Amino acid sequence: MxxxxxxxxxxxxxxxxxRADELRADPGRVAxxxxxSEARLVAAGLGDVALESGKPRLLRVPADGRLDPSTAxxxxxxxxxxxxxxxxxxxxxxxxxxxxxxxxxxxxREAGMELxxxxxxxxxxxxxLLNWHRTHRFCANCGARTVIVDAGLERRCESCGAHHxxxxxxxxxxxxxxxxxxxxxxxSGAPEGRYSVxxxxxxxxxxxxxxxxxxxWEEARIExxxxxxxAAQPWPFPxxxxxxxxxxxxxxxxxxxxxxxxxxxxxxxxxxxxxSRGEAWFQLPxxxxxxxxxxxxxLARAP
Amino acid sequence: MxxxxxxxxxxxxxxxxxRADELRADPGRVAxxxxxSEARLVAAGLGDVALESGKPRLLRVPADGRLDPSTAxxxxxxxxxxxxxxxxxxxxxxxxxxxxxxxxxxxxREAGMELxxxxxxxxxxxxxLLNWHRTHRFCANCGARTVIVDAGLERRCESCGAHHxxxxxxxxxxxxxxxxxxxxxxxSGAPEGRYSVxxxxxxxxxxxxxxxxxxxWEEARIExxxxxxxAAQPWPFPxxxxxxxxxxxxxxxxxxxxxxxxxxxxxxxxxxxxxSRGEAWFQLPxxxxxxxxxxxxxLARAP
Numbered sequence: 001m002x003x004x005x006x007x008x009x010x011x012x013x014x015x016x017x018x019r020a021d022e023l024r025a026d027p028g029r030v031a032x033x034x035x036x037s038e039a040r041l042v043a044a045g046l047g048d049v050a051l052e053s054g055k056p057r058l059l060r061v062p063a064d065g066r067l068d069p070s071t072a073x074x075x076x077x078x079x080x081x082x083x084x085x086x087x088x089x090x091x092x093x094x095x096x097x098x099x100x101x102x103x104x105x106x107x108x109r110e111a112g113m114e115l116x117x118x119x120x121x122x123x124x125x126x127x128x129l130l131n132w133h134r135t136h137r138f139c140a141n142c143g144a145r146t147v148i149v150d151a152g153l154e155r156r157c158e159s160c161g162a163h164h165x166x167x168x169x170x171x172x173x174x175x176x177x178x179x180x181x182x183x184x185x186x187x188s189g190a191p192e193g194r195y196s197v198x199x200x201x202x203x204x205x206x207x208x209x210x211x212x213x214x215x216x217w218e219e220a221r222i223e224x225x226x227x228x229x230x231a232a233q234p235w236p237f238p239x240x241x242x243x244x245x246x247x248x249x250x251x252x253x254x255x256x257x258x259x260x261x262x263x264x265x266x267x268x269x270x271x272x273x274x275x276s277r278g279e280a281w282f283q284l285p286x287x288x289x290x291x292x293x294x295x296x297x298x299l300a301r302a303p
Numbered sequence: 304m305x306x307x308x309x310x311x312x313x314x315x316x317x318x319x320x321x322r323a324d325e326l327r328a329d330p331g332r333v334a335x336x337x338x339x340s341e342a343r344l345v346a347a348g349l350g351d352v353a354l355e356s357g358k359p360r361l362l363r364v365p366a367d368g369r370l371d372p373s374t375a376x377x378x379x380x381x382x383x384x385x386x387x388x389x390x391x392x393x394x395x396x397x398x399x400x401x402x403x404x405x406x407x408x409x410x411x412r413e414a415g416m417e418l419x420x421x422x423x424x425x426x427x428x429x430x431x432l433l434n435w436h437r438t439h440r441f442c443a444n445c446g447a448r449t450v451i452v453d454a455g456l457e458r459r460c461e462s463c464g465a466h467h468x469x470x471x472x473x474x475x476x477x478x479x480x481x482x483x484x485x486x487x488x489x490x491s492g493a494p495e496g497r498y499s500v501x502x503x504x505x506x507x508x509x510x511x512x513x514x515x516x517x518x519x520w521e522e523a524r525i526e527x528x529x530x531x532x533x534a535a536q537p538w539p540f541p542x543x544x545x546x547x548x549x550x551x552x553x554x555x556x557x558x559x560x561x562x563x564x565x566x567x568x569x570x571x572x573x574x575x576x577x578x579s580r581g582e583a584w585f586q587l588p589x590x591x592x593x594x595x596x597x598x599x600x601x602l603a604r605a606p
Binding site for chain 1: 444448470471542
C-alpha cells in the first residue's frame with residue numbers, strides 16, 4: 001500500500017458533520033431543533049458506541065422528545081439532519097434499554113476497525129465530546145457547577161464567569177529508525193508480548209518535535225534528531241490527538257528510562273515484517289492505531 | 304532566510320530543562336530540593352514574566368526558604384540547578400516587591416522577541432504551567448479542591464480520585480495560497496489594519512488537517528485541500544499549541560463566515576512583501592508569532 005493510502009485509511013479520522021455554528025449560538029433554535037421530528041440521537045458510553053444491528057453504521061435513533069433542550073449536546077448537521085449526542089452512562093437501565101432496542105454496543109476500537117472513515121470519525125467525535133461533558137461538570141476555576149452553552153461545545157460557570165471548552169490532549173507517537181531497525185517498547189500493563197513505538201503527552205510550552213526528542217530520551221535513553229511529522233489521528237481514550245512522527249535515532253543500546261516500559265529494544269526489519277504477518281514471538285499494535293500505520297508505512301518503504 | 308532557518312528561529316520554542324521525573328515523583332526529595340540553597344525561582348504572572356534588569360534573561364532568584372514544599376511547582380533542572388515556578392498573581396504586594404527587587408517585568412510577547420530560544424522556551428513553559436495551576440484549583444469532575452502532586456505536573460482530587468494534567472489546546476494556523484496570493488483576515492477586536500492568516504482550535508475527534516479545512520470554510524467560505532504541516536509553536540496565551548500548516552485554496556472570493564473576522568481577502572505577493580517592510584496600508588502579525596513565520600517563509604520562496 002503506498003504511504004499516502006495508508007495514512008488516509010486511518011480509523012477515527014474523517015467525520016463529515018456541519019458543526020452548525022449559527023444554529024448552536026441560538027438557544028431558541030437549538031431547543032426547537034431538539035424537539036423536532038428530524039432530530040436523531042447518537043449514543044456513546046465510557047469506551048463504547050451504539051451501532052445498528054447487522055450494519056456497519058452508528059445508531060441514529062429518532063429523538064422522540066427524549067432531549068432536554070437545556071442540556072442537549074448538538075453534534076452537528078448531517079446532510080441537514082440534526083444529530084445529538086447521548087451519554088449512555090447518564091441513562092437509567094430502562095431508558096438505556098429502550099434507546100438501544102435492536103441495536104448493539106461495540107467498543108470504540110471495534111467500531112474504528114469496522115466502520116467507514118466518516119462513521120468512525122463520527123464515533124470518535126461523539127465519544128470525545130461526551131467523555132468531556134461526563135468529567136467536566138464543575139468549574140476548575142471555582143468549583144461551582146457549570147452549564148452547557150453553545151449546544152455542547154462549551155460549558156460556562158455562572159458563578160465566576162469562566163468559559164470552558166472541550167479538552168483535546170496532544171500526544172506525540174514516533175517511529176524511531178536507526179540502520180533499518182526501529183525502536184519499540186512493551187508498556188507496563190500491556191498484553192504480554194505486545195510491542196509498539198513510543199509515545200507521550202506534549203508538555204506545556206513544548207513543541208511536538210521537542211516532545212519527540214524528550215520522550216524517547218526519558219523512556220529509552222536514545223538520542224533522536226530530525227523528527228518529521230507524518231499524520232495525526234484522534235484517539236478518544238478519552239480525548240487525545242495523536243501526532244505521528246518519524247525520527248532518526250542515534251543508535252546505541254536502549255535502556256528503560258522512566259519506568260513506563262517493561263522492555264525496550266531495536267527490532268530489525270525482517271522481524272517487524274514477520275510480526276506484521278503474525279509470525280513473530282511478539283505482537284504489533286492493532287490496525288486501528290496510528291502506531292500500526294507508522295510501522296506499516298515504514299515496512300512498505302524500500303530499505 | 305532559508306525556510307528551515309525561519310522555522311528554527313521561532314520564539315517560545317527550545318526550552319532545555321530536565322523535567323526530573325524521578326526527583327518529582329518523590330515528595331521527600333522535592334521538599335528537600337525546595338528548601339535547598341540551590342533552588343531558584345522563575346516568576347510569571349498573567350501574561351508577563353520577570354526578567355533580569357539590563358539583561359535578556361529570565362530572572363532566577365534564590366528561593367531562600369520562600370517555597371512551601373506541599374505546593375512547590377518544580378519546572379525542572381537546569382544544568383543541575385532546580386528551578387521552581389512562582390505565580391506573581393498569587394503573591395501579596397510586599398512579597399512581590401521583594402521578589403522582583405532589581406528585576407523588570409515584560410509581557411510574554413516582549414520576552415519572546417527579546418530572549419534567546421532556550422530562555423523564551425523557558426518563559427513559555429513557566430507561563431503555561433502557572434496559568435494552568437491558577438485556573439485549575441478545583442476538580443472538574445466533582446468540584447472539590449485539588450492538590451498538587453508530581454511537583455506540579457499533576458493535580459489530584461482527594462475527594463473523587465480524579466487525576467488532572469496540565470492542559471494544552473491544539474490550534475491550527477494556516478497559510479492558504481491560491482495563484483500567488485494568500486488568504487488573510489482581520490480579526491474582530493484586533494488593532495486597526497492588522498491582517499493575519501486564519502487559525503482555530505482543533506475540535507474533539509478531529510485531525511489538524513480536518514480542522515484546517517473546516518476552519519477556512521467556516522471563517523472565509525473558501526475550500527482548501529492538501530494541508531501540509533510546517534512547524535509548531537507553543538503559545539502560552541494561556542495554553543495553546545499552534546500547529547502551522549500550508550494549504551492550497553480553491554480560489555473564489557472569500558466571504559466572512561462565522562463572525563470571528565471583520566474582513567477577509569486575498570493578498571497578492573507584492574502587497575504582502577510591502578507589508579513585511581512596513582510599507583503597506585495594512586500590518587502583518589508581529590515577528591513573535593508563527594503566523595509571521597508562515598508568511599515570511601512563503602515570501603522567501605520563489606513564486
